[in-house]
Amino acid sequence: MNDQITQNMKGKFIMAMPGLPDPNFAQTVTCLCEHNESGALGFIINKVHPLLTGRELFEDLGITCNDNVDKIDIFLGGPVQPSGVFVLHCGPFQWNETLKISDWLALSNSRDILEAIAQGQGPETFLILLGCAGWGPMQLDNELSDSAWLTCELSREIMFETKPDLKYEKAMMLI
Template identity: 75%
Template sequence: MTDDILQSMKGKFLLAIPGLPDPNFAQTVTCMCEHNESGALGFIVNKVHPLLTGRELFEDLNIKCDKSVDTLEIYLGGPVQPSGVFVLHGPPYDWNESLKVSDWLALSNSRDILEAIAVQKGPKSFMVVLGCAGWGPMQLDNELNDAAWLTCPISEEIIFSTDTQLKYEKAMMLIY
């Protein structure tokens, strides 16, 4: 076997196989933002932080915010870099640091997008995420070969419009 990845998972969902014992990933939907020979990066999109509010996050970051962040859910994106703040979002894509994931989705982690979100001037569709899921070179490929994950295309509706509790079930319906 060569060291080339078989198929990039960028722009796909990784779904935990039913019964996966790892508590970090049990019943998770992970949006894959990068997958190449250097490794893979994704964000769990169906685990809300049980304690942290949007207001607390923005105040911790010393970002001026308005009342809109009082009800903003903060997601747990994965066990890697748990204090890292990331934003999965739709247009616009002109933030200081953005990675285009698909034609309708980007990943940013710059202060300018957070400052805009804090005062309702950010993207219309977005999700604020703490931490990420990461894999080293060929690690995800090996897990996929071992059938540790199910895959399907990412869905704008699931990421931005589906109730968190229903995302796993809805994503499972996308498997073909």
């Protein structure tokens, strides 16, 4: 079996094929943040948490926040590490724990970015996500070769400016 990844999908969207049986990923758009021989890491960007608000999240974390946080959606980033809090964001990229994904997108999961967002001082564009999606070595590659996923380039418009319930349809149009 070939253990070299055939195409690095870091910085791409993957969309679940219609009819994908896994309920965690049905009708989802996932932003891939890392993809190498060790596996892959991504975040579902179109599933808003049905109950949790920005204010509740910051209060749970003991972070002082202003009233702007009432408008912040919290997304369900995936079934792995469901209590982990992650931020996909545009610049600036100076936060303590930041992984650059593309020239305009990064992933952070440090307290400093969350405190800045809670005070309205964070990046201008961001998504806060609970949990992530993870794949073991070659798992995503095998799923891609089995046609479980459709792929396309990342889109800032889809990620940050499109309503969550329209992201899947819009991403599908990029294929």
